[in-house]
Amino acid sequence: MTAKMHAASAPAKVILFGEHFVVYGNPAILAAVNRRVTANAGIEKTGDIIIKSEIAAGRYSTQGFKARVAGAEAKAILDPLHDAIMRVIAANKRKVGVRVDLSSEIPHGIGLGSSAASCVSTVAAVDSIFARHGREWICRKAIESERLVHENSSGADCYVSTFGGLILYNRTQGYKRIEPKRSLSLLIGNAGGTHSTGDLVARVGRFRDRNQSQFRDLALSARAICKAALVAIRSGKLEQVGPLMNENQELLAKIGVSHIKTENLIDAFLRAGALGAKITGAGGDGGVLALAASAQESHVIAARVRAGGWDSFQAEIDSKGLIIHR
Numbered sequence: 001m002t003a004k005m006h007a008a009s010a011p012a013k014v015i016l017f018g019e020h021f022v023v024y025g026n027p028a029i030l031a032a033v034n035r036r037v038t039a040n041a042g043i044e045k046t047g048d049i050i051i052k053s054e055i056a057a058g059r060y061s062t063q064g065f066k067a068r069v070a071g072a073e074a075k076a077i078l079d080p081l082h083d084a085i086m087r088v089i090a091a092n093k094r095k096v097g098v099r100v101d102l103s104s105e106i107p108h109g110i111g112l113g114s115s116a117a118s119c120v121s122t123v124a125a126v127d128s129i130f131a132r133h134g135r136e137w138i139c140r141k142a143i144e145s146e147r148l149v150h151e152n153s154s155g156a157d158c159y160v161s162t163f164g165g166l167i168l169y170n171r172t173q174g175y176k177r178i179e180p181k182r183s184l185s186l187l188i189g190n191a192g193g194t195h196s197t198g199d200l201v202a203r204v205g206r207f208r209d210r211n212q213s214q215f216r217d218l219a220l221s222a223r224a225i226c227k228a229a230l231v232a233i234r235s236g237k238l239e240q241v242g243p244l245m246n247e248n249q250e251l252l253a254k255i256g257v258s259h260i261k262t263e264n265l266i267d268a269f270l271r272a273g274a275l276g277a278k279i280t281g282a283g284g285d286g287g288v289l290a291l292a293a294s295a296q297e298s299h300v301i302a303a304r305v306r307a308g309g310w311d312s313f314q315a316e317i318d319s320k321g322l323i324i325h326r
């Protein structure tokens with residue numbers, strides 16, 4: 001007889017304003033978007049921990065770790081999920097093996113929070129084998145494990161993936177839901193590469209150490225942009241939100257996380273009629289976020305950008321966040 005499986009799914013995220021600066025206590029505006037990771041978890045009779053995703057698979061046993069897919073990289077990809085599983089088993093005071101199968105609609109490593117969504121859905125699916133902790137608990141456990149991916153994680157990705165919607169996040173004050181007066185028509189583009197969030201966060205850390213007063217000024221500008229964007233989103237002034245995204249992009253370029261490929265893709269969005277466009281997430285040559293004036297406009301923009309040879313798709317805000325499937 002196969003073990004009963006417990007499923008949970010969590011959405012991707014985009015950062016509209018404030019990435020990187022959020023690590024140093026600045027506010028950020030994020031949204032959960034309609035692409036999900038689903039985790040299925042069940043008891044593993046051998047007592048081992050087996051994790052399988054589309055990009056890596058492996059087994060943790062008393063003999064250590066053995067990769068099944070992705071070879072040498074598998075351990076780095078799976079360790080945070082293993083850590084999350086062990087924390088949940090320990091918190092539920094059990095000593096059992098667990099198997100987790102993940103399936104994802106979120107492109108990996110382009111700033112859409114696929115590792116956070118994997119952690120959140122894994123914590124929830126494994127927890128529901130034993131108990132039913134609340135969302136705050138699940139989010140906290142996921143953040144602790146995400147810190148293995150990069151130790152300075154602001155926690156923002158896990159927050160928005162757990163709670164969904166459009167949120168204002170601050171590392172010390174937590175999150176606040178934002179109600180936009182007009183719905184935001186978002187577009188996501190993929191410049192083709194993948195990034196390591198930890199490496200890019202460390203790069204910004206080095207920039208900050210070497211340029212302390214410049215970084216302080218840039219962080220102040222980022223804070224002002226985020227504040228102005230909040231007012232514009234709440235009052236439905238999308239024509240102000242777009243240019244603020246462009247200003248935010250300039251700050252990201254100054255701290256060294258932009259890339260020629262993402263800049264070309266940003267240009268492609270702006271030429272196709274987007275109100276604004278910027279990197280989303282850690283940066284490098286990964287994901288770009290753009291804003292259109294309406295859903296109809298975003299359809300036209302996505303088609304134009306795709307005709308230019310780029311990968312681009314429309315995204316809707318996901319207000320549900322974590323779903324525990326029963």
Ligand code: PMV
Pocket residue numbers: 018019020021022023110111112113114152153154155156157197201280281282283
């Ligand atoms: O690229 P992602 O999805 O890992 O997002 C990272 C966001 C940062 O602000 C750069 C880091 C953080 O912990 O908030």
